[in-house]
Amino acid sequence: MVPIGSVQALLITRSFHSYIPRFRAPARGKRQQNKKEQAQIDYTQPIDNAQGKETTINSSVGTRKDIESINRDFLHRTKGLEPDIELKQLPQIKEEFDQRYKDRYVRPSENWYTKSWRSLKKPRIPSHKLINSNVQLDAGINVSSPMEFQPVRLMENPLNVGDLVLLKARPNELAMCVGLPNSTMDPRYTFVAIDGTMFFATKNRILLRIPHKLPSGVNSLIQPEEHHKYLPIGTIKSFSNQTNILPIAARQIITSTYPAQISKLAWKYLPITKKKLQLLHRSLQNYMGPWQIPFFTLVGLVQKLDLDKALDDENGITYLTNLVNDYQSADDVPINSPTFISTYWAIMQQQESNLWGEIHLNTGLLSPTSVTIIPLKTRHLYYAQVIEKLEANGYKEINRFVNLVNEKKYQDISTLYPSVIQLLKDFAAGNFHNNGIIVTLISKIFRKIERYKDYDITRDICQDLINEILPSTISNPLLLNIDLALPVSSKLGQSQQKLYDLTNKEDLQRNSGSDGDRYDFGDLRVFCIDSETAHEIDDGISIENHGKDGLYTLHIHIADPTSMFPESTDFDSQGIKTDILKVALERSFTTYLPDIVVPMLPQSICHLSDLGKQGQMTKTISFSVDVKVLPKSDGGSLEIINENFKIRKGLVSNFPKATYADVDRILSTPDSEASPVKEDLLNLSMISKLLRDQRIKNSNAIIFGEGFNKGLVTLNANEEGELTDVSFSDQAETLSTILVSEMMILANTLTGTYFAENKIGGVFRCYKQLSLDMIAQRQYNSMITSTKKGQFPKLEDIIKLSSLLNSSFYTGRPFRHEMIGAKQYLTVTSPLRRFPDMINHLQIHRHLQGKPLCFSQAQIDRLIWPIQSRADILKRASRNSSTYWTLNYLKKLMKSDPEKTYDVMITSVPQNGFAGCVFPDLSFARGTLKLHPGTKHYPMIGDIVRNCKISKIDCLEGILELEKL
Structure with a gap:
């Protein structure tokens, strides 16, 4: 019994090591009891264990003997009521808590600090102060600060442990890469968020990368969780019987410090960066059509722009014009990391206003290479007016448009609603990004059209409606994508x-x-x-x-x-x-x-x-x-x-x-x-x-x-x-x-x-x-050895190794x-x-x-980024067009024979009952396979899964979904 004010608390621990406090009021004279069932008892008399009488103690008594008596009394009275409860003393609870904390958290940090960080220059921290040490890394341990970096560093080294990234699943928080792919069967990297949350993703899920080297001597950050008698706290990656942990000391000293600092500054800079981008857009936009600016050039302009000068009533426009015309980016100019991140976030937010188009990514550098600048008048202001008109008077114009569609008065639609047709064309071509307003308008239109109201809103059905209204429409809407700037659709291209x-x-x-x-x-x-x-x-x-x-x-x-x-x-x-x-x-x-x-x-x-x-x-x-x-x-x-x-x-x-x-x-x-x-x-x-x-x-x-x-x-x-007739050939x-x-x-x-x-x-x-873990590196080396023997990797091998390339x-x-x-x-x-x-x-x-x-070398370095950007755009456009026509072919097969089944090859680690897949004979037919709920053993990368049925196709979005029958 532990005194707490005028109340005494009895701590009772459960078998799974949590405790629930029980409170009992102190005795005041005699206890009130049921007069019919119990007689009055003198609670000041010694306890008779043989008779098992219920006993209490005066609040003034606090000896160990008294407490033990109360414990025995309590156990006797509750015997059989809560069989999973055991009564523990506070010292015992504290001792077990300390041991549990030591086994789960302290010992892993000690092991990491002594065995995985082997450097004479590392900070000297007593083992009992490793956690919450607030140590600051300095230049003496050869740690490079990621607060700024030169873009050429992205070319010098591929993704490695220590690099900071934004991921598609977590675009609003920086994470650090802490683990490399460990095999062809699981080619995922390991990342940790600022709070220490561990998660896994392949490199194609990365949106941007900040190169960063770990302090010298750090061999690893992630450790297999050692076996102890408590429930594990680690995260499972590849094997259900093995959990992995990031020691707290590693997180506090290394993995969270810089991501937290950069993220905090990036959020702080964000409002200012958005204002700077708005001003820069006016000088950068080309009225002839969209064009791409190298991403690092744009970040450099944001860094250099002085808001006071740019907002000056008399000289602001001249200042902005001169800044844009005279600025010359170079790979040896450091990029401020918080500005880099805040620029990325600001562009994503301003995409909804049709100021910026797609951010183009290079999969080798894992970094944005450029962003599309959208014309102010023909896109930004144009769609602002279209949206205002369609939303006015309770969406009156949308209702009129839908009525004409339901009545199939297509000639009237062409005459009265060219702006809505253009809206549908741009949506089908993929010209809107992160634009919730446009998506809402498109949804309102299709939910009111009789033959489409029960369909999912996709770019495909958007194109189907366009084809009904304008039968002579271009057969591949992707040719109208603004990034391609083809003469068929772009004034600039023309x-x-x-x-x-x-x-x-x-x-x-x-x-x-x-x-x-x-x-x-x-x-x-x-x-x-x-x-x-x-x-x-x-x-x-x-x-x-x-x-x-x-x-x-x-x-x-x-x-x-x-x-x-x-x-x-x-x-x-x-x-x-x-x-x-x-x-x-x-x-x-x-x-x-x-x-x-x-x-x-x-x-x-x-x-x-x-x-x-x-x-x-x-x-x-x-x-x-x-x-x-x-x-x-x-x-x-x-x-x-x-x-x-x-x-x-x-x-x-x-x-x-x-x-x-x-x-x-x-x-x-x-x-x-x-x-x-x-x-x-x-x-x-x-x-x-x-x-x-x-x-x-x-x-x-x-x-x-x-x-x-x-x-x-x-x-x-x-x-x-x-x-429009599709045929296939093998290279x-x-x-x-x-x-x-x-x-x-x-x-x-x-x-x-x-x-x-x-x-x-x-x-x-x-x-x-790529940098790989030991097993994955051995598998990669095995491919090299086989190639030297004249055994070139076949499709199954390529699928297994593709994520390691x-x-x-x-x-x-x-x-x-x-x-x-x-x-x-x-x-x-x-x-x-x-x-x-x-x-x-x-x-x-x-x-x-x-x-x-x-x-000159400086001129070459500046030319690299627009060239690489265009290469990325055309590579993606070629893949998207080939995918579009391949899925169109499968869509026709699906309509002619809805029950037709296919064999597919697994291309990714199964997660939550789904896995990536590809048609072995059609390289551009890639999708997601829903595995049978009763599957006991999930297929591995490279395995063939037979008897799969197509459940969904969106040709323009490149979505192919199948399910195992």
Whole structure:
């Protein structure tokens, strides 16, 4: 009995180690009892245990003997009523609590501090003060502060333990990466929030990343929870019998400190950042149409903008204009992390006002590369007026529109409601982001349309309604996406196309200069191996057999469109000055979609530069190198004589006809006596195989085998001539494709090394292998070993390993391309289709003439971000379009046979009864599989699950849901 004021508390603990206080009033004279059942008892007499009489004690008595008597009395009276209750003394309760706290929290922190943080420079903290120590990390332990960072650090290292991230599931709070993928069966990273909550996600769930290195000596943060006699407090990841914990000391000292500081400042900056973005938007927006600004450029502008100057009544507009025009971002300018985060959050909030479009993410850097700026008048103000009109008078206009739809008066709708039609088109095309107001309006419309009121509101049914109103509507609404800026839908794209159409061929030819400084390759055969339907032919291959010691000279000839522009010869200027090249930079790449191809350069330039016109002298940039095929007695390998590598401006004219099919046929047809053409192709094929073997064995290159890129989409014309009939093909690897790809890889690799050694700034292509845990790393290494043995990973292996593979990216630094197996990799082989190659060609022109380079390193670094942004946009658009047509195909099958079932392959760890899946023969048919409720053993990544039925398809959103029958 413990005195508490005038009340005494009896603490009773349950078997699961919690306690419930019981309160009993102190005795005052005699206890009132039921007069019929009990007689008066003298409670001051000694306790008779044999008789089991109920006893109490005077409040003035507090000896241990008295307390023990009360305990025995209480247990006797309650025996059988609460069998799971045991009575414990307060000292015993405290002792058990302390032991439980020590086993669950203190000991893990001690173990982590002594065993997982091995550094002589770490702060000295007594073990009993580890928790709530409030220690501050200093520079002495080599910890880098993530309060600011340089963007180039995102390119130097992939995601690793210590990096700070925002995740799709938790976009409003920073988390720290504390664990790497541990196997192909569970490729998820481990993250912890500021409060220590542990959760798991694959890298494709990351929205942005702040690079951060842990203090020196910290080997790990997460630990397996040790076994103790109490209930575990850790989190389960892969195995139900193993829980993992983040020790409190690790959280307080390392994982929560910087995320909490950055988040606190980001929320503090948010109102100011939103105001700055509103002001910047006025100066950045282009009335011709949406465009993308590099994300780090925008963050830099937010950092630099002075609100007092920008809001000045007299000079504010001038200040903003000058700031935007004069600001030049650079990778060596530190980015303030709280401003970085607050800018991201502010844009997400202002997307609802149609000021900003999509934030574009690169999956290799795990960082935003750009954000779309939406025009003020034609989008922001336009939709503000549309919304106001539709919401007025109790949604009167929506009701009128719906009535016309229900009555099928489509001509009236086209005349009276063009703004609603445009709203539906933009929604179907995916042009609204985080816009709850628009979603609400769309929902109100469809809930009142008779034939749609019971449907889920999707972009697909939006397009169905548009097709009813306007039957001649474009077949693929994704072509209207504002990020693509295609001429078919964008005023900006249309103005660019007009400039291209007005390009004067004669002026271009005059600008190309004389041929006196070019090397004439004469009648040397140049094989331009491509498909019959190739839009640009920008590469050719030659070989010279020196007839002794296995010595050959390889020539890779590349089209030379840059010679037509003054930037290649105007040595007094730097950068891009020509309007056509400025547009080419904005396009950055030829757009290849199943529905449409939009060239990066004007057709006139492509036609003048194309290789393959027999007998016509054509200008090239030619890359030549000697190689030596060693005899089989010496291993039969290939020696590349790097010191003989040359880059020259060339002239070629002899182009034997050579498609992929032609070359495969020639190489596979036995002849008693080979023609010169066949001899060249046989030698090229032999050398290409040796080049590949060398990349695999010496440089750990990764080659994908059977099953990769299956179900590629091809559109064929229907009876009306529209490209709507879908067919599928598999990307097959043949002798001809290996020949071409290996020669192009050789040219890009050798040129990358040449640029690095000669300190020429250029646009490199980089691939960084992900950091993995031990088991996952062994599995990855096993794939490398199998590849070296000629066993290339098949579809099942690719599915298992896909989450352990990174994505490549462009950079101005000569980093490794680890997947190709190149120390440096600089693309030069497709200048008609890739603007990075044009930049590198302009550098080559200046370098070969011994003149100042066209681009400084700082200029190259600034060009990287818009190029990477455009690459990300086109990659996603190509994937989305292929997915759209693939799901359309499945949707038709589903309508014709609703009970049809399919076999799918599992692509993710099953969670909550669902798992990611893909159709093995259709690469773009990816979705979610609902597993059978009675499933005892969930399938693993790479397993085939049979007898699955499609339950939902949204082609435009890319949603495919199936259920296991």
